[in-house]
Amino acid sequence: MSRRGDPGKRTLPKSDIIRSSREIGELLRKGKRYTGNHVSVFYFSHPPSATQTELSVAFTVSRRIRRAVDRNRLKRLMREAFRLNRERLLSALGGKETSSSIVFSCSHGTPATTISLKDIEKDFEQFLRRIGSDVAG
Secondary structure (H helix, E strand, O other): OOOOOOOOOOOOOHHOOOOHHHHHHHHHOOOOEEOOOEEEEEEEEEEOOOOOOOOOEEEEOOOOOOHHHHHHHHHHHHHHHHHHHHHHHHHHHHOOOOOOEEEEEOOOOOOOOOOOHHHHHHHHHHHHHHHHHHHOO
């Protein structure tokens, strides 16, 4: 049951999440990298396929962030920032001619407990501006 069509529910469908470590590794190698203060974004655009959605996404946090509680908190914050800005990202990518895969990765030295949703959203805003200029020009 997909909640994508339900306007009252704004969830991230499980079908849009990349779970394969092989696919994530390929994106990290081949994708364009945009680095913010707290989050790095790896972006790869490819022709649409029948098995993939128009936008698939993965969230990773380095094990250098020692506590699992902190890693899970950062992944939750990245998912929320993505969920809140999903429509803006789809419009910045320019429609359904291509399919895109994105990996949000957090591995920086800032203590995980001090990073807030606002900090991650600032990095996301920077990514949206840069991807918009790359697609336009």
